[in-house]
Amino acid sequence: MMTGMHDDLFHPRHYRDVRRPPEEASTLPGWCYVSDAFLRRERERIFSRAWQFAGRLEEIPRGGYRAVETAGGPILLVHDGTLHAFANTCRHRGAPLAAGCGIASRLVCPLHGWSYRLDGSLESAPGMSIDHADHGLHRIRATVWAGFVFVCFSRQTVCFRTWSGDLTQRLASHDFAEFRVVRRRRYTVRANWKLIAENAMEAYHTGTVHGDSLGTQASRDLVTRGHWDAIQVLGEASVAVLPGQPVPFPPAPSLSEEAQTGTFFTTLHPNTQFACAQDSMWWLHYRPLTPGLTHLEVGQCFPESTTRRDDFAQESKAYFHRWDTGIDEDNAICEAQQAGISSPFHRPGRLSVREQAVHRLNNWIVDQTIDDGHAWRRIDAPR
Numbered sequence: 001m002m003t004g005m006h007d008d009l010f011h012p013r014h015y016r017d018v019r020r021p022p023e024e025a026s027t028l029p030g031w032c033y034v035s036d037a038f039l040r041r042e043r044e045r046i047f048s049r050a051w052q053f054a055g056r057l058e059e060i061p062r063g064g065y066r067a068v069e070t071a072g073g074p075i076l077l078v079h080d081g082t083l084h085a086f087a088n089t090c091r092h093r094g095a096p097l098a099a100g101c102g103i104a105s106r107l108v109c110p111l112h113g114w115s116y117r118l119d120g121s122l123e124s125a126p127g128m129s130i131d132h133a134d135h136g137l138h139r140i141r142a143t144v145w146a147g148f149v150f151v152c153f154s155r156q157t158v159c160f161r162t163w164s165g166d167l168t169q170r171l172a173s174h175d176f177a178e179f180r181v182v183r184r185r186r187y188t189v190r191a192n193w194k195l196i197a198e199n200a201m202e203a204y205h206t207g208t209v210h211g212d213s214l215g216t217q218a219s220r221d222l223v224t225r226g227h228w229d230a231i232q233v234l235g236e237a238s239v240a241v242l243p244g245q246p247v248p249f250p251p252a253p254s255l256s257e258e259a260q261t262g263t264f265f266t267t268l269h270p271n272t273q274f275a276c277a278q279d280s281m282w283w284l285h286y287r288p289l290t291p292g293l294t295h296l297e298v299g300q301c302f303p304e305s306t307t308r309r310d311d312f313a314q315e316s317k318a319y320f321h322r323w324d325t326g327i328d329e330d331n332a333i334c335e336a337q338q339a340g341i342s343s344p345f346h347r348p349g350r351l352s353v354r355e356q357a358v359h360r361l362n363n364w365i366v367d368q369t370i371d372d373g374h375a376w377r378r379i380d381a382p383r
């Protein structure tokens with residue numbers, strides 16, 4: 001790895017083994033997980049161009065705003081009957097306009113009091129005569145699917161519908177529009193964001209890392225179309241509670257036959273996972289802070305009908321316990337893996353048949369970051 005660090009990190013020859021068929025392929029070079037230069041390239045080519053998850057629509061107050069941190073910068077989601085997304089930076093001298101969430105009829109900058117309407121237009125700039133039309137908030141593309149909000153910082157990127165391919169059909173039967181987020185947990189993980197992404201896309205580790213909790217899991221790979229990927233952990237019982245425990249809540253009523261047979265663990269490239277069980281879903285959203293440090297948010301959702309049950313407060317504890325246990329175990333192993341990858345003796349490794357989704361994730365990263373003749377698979381490639 002050390003010679004590579006002084007070499008051109010982005011030369012295609014370093015990535016030829018990642019490009020091999022899965023049974024012959026190796027993982028990404030170690031510097032992809034530890035190098036500032038590689039993260040800079042990911043910011044330029046991935047996070048500034050991709051559609052990214054930004055929370056649930058029901059969390060944005062009607063007639064109000066919610067400030068959200070994304071891997072492409074801080075944004076404000078505003079709901080005045082229409083959903084808007086703006087860069088959370090004042091057009092005067094850049095102060096953020098708001099933190100947290102709240103009801104507001106206008107957005108007033110805390111630094112010098114410039115005031116913006118909820119549609120982002122400048123209402124007043126005290127003591128200054130400037131052209132208001134030229135000083136509205138910077139608008140960001142935003143869309144909603146099934147109650148999930150997505151934003152995109154690039155005008156060139158295809159629309160979300162094209163971006164997400166068959167994701168929305170494949171997950172349609174869960175009817176996530178009828179879900180409600182009931183809990184969020186935030187973690188700072190001392191690991192590269194891609195290790196978190198890879199971890200949740202293979203069940204090879206579950207018998208070892210989660211041997212005393214989740215146990216061994218059988219999985220299959222899904223063939224997907226669009227900028228997402230999935231495996232399905234098989235089993236008619238929800239994996240959102242620990243194995244052997246009673247499953248307190250019923251499955252979502254409209255589940256397809258395929259969805260009844262197991263839990264979809266999906267990656268919405270680049271940095272979100274939706275784990276879709278029969279009775280609940282949870283998301284992992286990870287935002288790189290540095291190459292070796294990632295902000296991880298876990299959001300937990302149930303069908304609204306489940307949240308209204310008299311026994312919800314009591315019975316949901318089994319789900320929270322399972323989620324917290326699994327996340328703590330995964331975070332710990334990702335941190336340990338990051339330390340191992342930082343060794344000067346680390347070299348890319350081979351992948352098992354149960355890690356084909358890791359191979360696909362690695363290839364998606366190479367598609368975006370390395371100029372090795374696959375530009376047609378880029379985020380902003382014309383469709």
Ligand code: FES
Pocket residue numbers: 090091092093094095109110111112113114
């Ligand atoms: S920075 Fe916002 S009003 Fe000055």
Ligand SMILES: [Fe+2]
Pocket residue numbers: 199200205206209210326330
């Ligand atoms: Fe895990």
